Structure formats: C-alpha cells, structure tokens
Amino acid sequence: MKRNGTTRASRGSGVTELDDRVRVALYERFVEEGEAPSADDVASLLSVRVEDVTGAFRRLEEAHVIVLVPGTSDIWMANPLSAVPTAFAVETSRGTFWGNCIWDGLGTVAMLGGNGTVTTHCPDCEEPTTLRVDGGRLIDADGVAHFAVPARRWWDDIGFT
Amino acid sequence: MLAFRSEAHVDRWCEQTGLARGAAFSLETMWRLADAWYRDRLSTDWRRRTPDEAQALFTEVGLTGDFWRLT
Numbered sequence: 001m002k003r004n005g006t007t008r009a010s011r012g013s014g015v016t017e018l019d020d021r022v023r024v025a026l027y028e029r030f031v032e033e034g035e036a037p038s039a040d041d042v043a044s045l046l047s048v049r050v051e052d053v054t055g056a057f058r059r060l061e062e063a064h065v066i067v068l069v070p071g072t073s074d075i076w077m078a079n080p081l082s083a084v085p086t087a088f089a090v091e092t093s094r095g096t097f098w099g100n101c102i103w104d105g106l107g108t109v110a111m112l113g114g115n116g117t118v119t120t121h122c123p124d125c126e127e128p129t130t131l132r133v134d135g136g137r138l139i140d141a142d143g144v145a146h147f148a149v150p151a152r153r154w155w156d157d158i159g160f161t
Numbered sequence: 162m163l164a165f166r167s168e169a170h171v172d173r174w175c176e177q178t179g180l181a182r183g184a185a186f187s188l189e190t191m192w193r194l195a196d197a198w199y200r201d202r203l204s205t206d207w208r209r210r211t212p213d214e215a216q217a218l219f220t221e222v223g224l225t226g227d228f229w230r231l232t
Contacts, residue, residue, distance in 0.1 A: 020205075023207075024203075024205050027202065027203055028203070031203070063209060064209065065209060079199075079202075080195075080199050080202070087163075100162075101162030101163065102162050102163055102164040102188075102191060103162045103191065103194065103195050103198070104162075104195075104199075105195075106191060106192050106195035106196070107195040107196075107198055107199030107202075108199070109195075110192075110195050110196040110198075110199045110200045111199045111200065111202045111203055114196070114200075120163075120164050122164070122165050122166045122170055123163050123165065123170075123174050124165060124166070124170035124171070124173050124174040124177075125166060125170060127166055129164065129166070131164070131188065131192075133192065136196065138188065138189055138192040141188040141189065141192070142166070142167075142188075143164055143165055143166050143167060143188050144164070144165055144167060144168055144171060144185045144186060144187060144188065145162065145163070145164055145165075145185065145186055145187070145188055145190070145191040146162075146163050146164075146165055146171045146174075146182075146183060146184070146185045147162050147183045147184045147228075148162075148180055148181065148182075148183040149183060150183070150227070150228045150229075150230075151219070151228065151229045151230060151231050152230060152231050152232065
C-alpha cells in the first residue's frame with residue numbers, strides 16, 4: 001500500500017511516494033525540454049515546496065537514481081541522461097540529448113523508444129563513430145565497449161565510472 | 162564506460178593512460194544491456210533493480226565473472 005511519506009522496500013532504501021512523483025516529473029521535463037529541470041521547476045510542476053523537492057533529490061541520489069552536482073541541488077545525471085555535454089551525443093525523434101557513457105547513450109535510445117543514434121569517438125584513435133538503433137535493433141556496429149571499473153565499485157566514483 | 166574501435170585500441174589506450182584493463186565486450190551486448198536496463202525508465206511504476214535482479218540481468222546478456230559481481 002502506498003502512503004505519503006512512507007517507504008516501500010521495492011523503491012529502494014529511503015525512497016518515498018513524493019520521491020516517485022519527483023522522479024517522474026523530472027524525467028518527463030528533462031525529455032520534453034532537453035535539459036535538466038531545477039528543483040524550483042519540479043516544485044512548480046508538482047505544487048509542492050522546493051525544500052520537499054531538494055529533499056527528494058537527495059534521497060534519489062542516495063538511492064543511485066540520480067546524481068547531483070556536488071554541493072548543490074542541481075541535477076548532473078538523471079541516468080541515462082546527462083545535464084552537461086559529454087562524448088555521447090544522442091539523437092532521437094524526441095530530441096537530442098547527452099548520455100553519461102556508452103551504456104547510457106544507448107540507454108537513452110532505449111528509453112525513448114528504440115530508434116536513434118549515439119555519436120561518440122574511439123578514445124584511442126579519436127575516430128568518430130555513430131551507432132544506429134532501428135526498431136530496437138543495433139545496426140552494423142563494429143567495435144567494443146570497455147568498462148574500466150568492476151561492477152561493485154561503480155558508485156564509488158560515478159563521475160569516473 | 163567507453164566505445165572503442167576494437168580490443169587492440171582498448172589495449173593501446175590502457176597502456177597510454179596507465180589505466181588497468183577492465184572488461185571489453187561487443188557493442189551488441191552493450192545494446193542488449195542498455196535496452197533491458199533503461200527501456201522502462203520513464204514508466205511511472207519503475208523501480209530500481211535489487212542487486213540480485215541486476216546480477217541476473219548481467220548474466221542474461223552474457224556478462225559473468227568476478228568483474229560483474231555486484232556483492
């Protein structure tokens with residue numbers, strides 16, 4: 001049963017019903033506008049106090065749903081989306097975005113319906129490459145993904161990961 | 162989490178940067194993981210996967226071994 005202010009184990013540690021509403025609103029606005037909303041924006045959308053939204057942002061960060069710019073209440077990552085330009089440019093019919101990494105670049109295409117491209121470059125030779133996803137299928141993609149950090153340490157320093 | 166032209170490019174980049182080589186795998190596998198991981202992210206009833214659920218997904222797309230162990 002959902003009750004305002006209570007937690008539900010399946011949401012993750014400490015995440016409340018308000019946090020769910022904040023999460024949905026911030027993602028919807030991020031996709032609509034192509035940039036991350038501020039806490040003020042989300043508070044206006046939900047007709048709640050900005051302090052409640054900043055609290056929700058912190059709990060969502062603790063639950064590894066979003067990442068805030070250190071020392072602020074500004075969104076840095078609402079995975080898979082990045083609020084700042086990266087080496088992973090995503091184009092879809094719903095707009096252009098930045099992914100946080102190759103996983104999130106392709107994840108942005110998946111999240112937005114499974115059609116689009118991710119343009120990046122090989123970190124070794126700087127050769128640009130565009131990965132195309134059509135109808136939920138990756139088309140003719142040569143190359144490899146490389147993860148430097150083992151899975152259990154991804155959140156030790158998510159910016160580096 | 163980067164994309165390279167080939168494993169040889171990963172090796173050269175690791176040598177040049179001094180970073181340890183991690184896990185390299187096909188972009189097709191990367192897509193399968195990204196699709197499964199993020200497809201439902203905009204759903205109102207989305208919830209974060211438990212470690213066990215995430216581990217099962219890694220296994221499902223073929224990412225196994227100590228590097229992929231979450232706990």
